[in-house]
Amino acid sequence: MPLTHRVVIAVFPDVDLLDVTGPAEVFALANRETSGRAGYQVRLAGPVAGEVRTSAGVRLLADLGFAEVGGQVDTLLVPGAVDMTDGGPVARIDADVVAWVKETAPYARRVASVCVGAHLLAAAGLLDGKTATTHWSTAAQLAADHPAVTVDADPIFVRTDRGRVWTGAGISACLDLALALVAEDLGEDVALAVARQLVMYLKRQGGQSQFSVPLSRPAASRRDIDELRLWIADHLDEDLSAQALASRMCLSERHFARVFKQETGASPAAYVEAARVEAARRLLETTDCPLDQVAAAAGLGSAETLHRSFKRQLATTPAAYRRRFRTTT
Known part of the structure; x- marks a missing residue:
């Protein structure tokens, strides 16, 4: 029974x-x-x-x-x-x-x-x-x-x-x-x-954040900035430098950086790094890909850059994060 x-x-x-x-x-x-x-x-x-x-x-x-x-x-x-x-x-x-x-x-x-x-x-x-x-x-x-x-x-x-x-x-x-x-x-x-x-993307662990990068930032008053944020999330492995993003927005780099920070609360570089770290987190949680592959897929380039970004954004290492949050099926 x-x-x-x-x-x-x-x-x-x-x-x-x-x-x-x-x-x-x-x-x-x-x-x-x-x-x-x-x-x-x-x-x-x-x-x-x-x-x-x-x-x-x-x-x-x-x-x-x-x-x-x-x-x-x-x-x-x-x-x-x-x-x-x-x-x-x-x-x-x-x-x-x-x-x-x-x-x-x-x-x-x-x-x-x-x-x-x-x-x-x-x-x-x-x-x-x-x-x-x-x-x-x-x-x-x-x-x-x-x-x-x-x-x-x-x-x-x-x-x-x-x-x-x-x-x-x-x-x-x-x-x-x-x-x-x-x-x-x-x-x-x-x-x-x-x-x-329940068709849930994954069973999330307790220590994970309530927010994704787009949700953790207030909605922009400018529609073009909101559209750019969505574009960034879909093109993390491309050139997302302030110069490249400014060119996409048809703005000078200086004016773009000022507008982006005013609308999102973060500099373009900080926002892009946070979005790339979030993508890397999902890969670490759901795959056994080597760290250099995770870094490349998330647009961070190398395992060394991945490590530095994780320390800066999450105060932990990619390996430690994977040990804690890896979900197996």
Whole structure:
């Protein structure tokens, strides 16, 4: 008979829909990929049993009220909700959820937050003295509201307290977090099988950044600069010097450099290096190509340049990065 992993996901008014359904789908697929041997039993719990309206307007049905959950919880999963203000999104602190998490967490094998759910874990005192992540847009709020928490806005997820407490980053990273929980329970092979069913590009590791280079820069006000950024990403092995890019834009090199930095926040050389390092990271994560081939494919020329760029951009070496993040299938 399969071991039962009882997963309880908190739901409450205006909860982010994907924060709930994304992990639930991962656990369901793990059951399917193992012909039921995974034993995940997912239940939704709310302040009371019954209908809950999410931020997307879609209604969910809570299987249980918080008072009905009891102590047999393997994984307690806490999603979040935000209120939109003139200053941007603000994580909502639901007092009922905080009280229930504080009461239930000691009896759960592990507790995980999804996206801005980290604010609820912090309010319940579960993140004091620990490193945590959350959606990048509310990371400053988490740090300001909870100075005892070390907030790292970059990783996809953070595992602390010997695996008892997990925090996940924004939105789609809920899938990466849930896959990591499956890998911990059932091994990498099952997690990768689930990732393939989800048609995910790869099962990302926790220490990786929430951002790709284009996403980590604000959108340019000039459409031609945005188009150039996309062109750069597709032509990393070509001449991307400031002179060549300026010529492509029909601008003087000096004027181009000034406009590019004003629009992207980075010099052309720094932006191109970051884009090439990102491409090299993907190759290191997914292939066994020698470092000189990785460097050539990413436009960095040589293994020596690859090494220098990794040290400058990531404070690590290509070999160390591959050892940590190489994903096998």
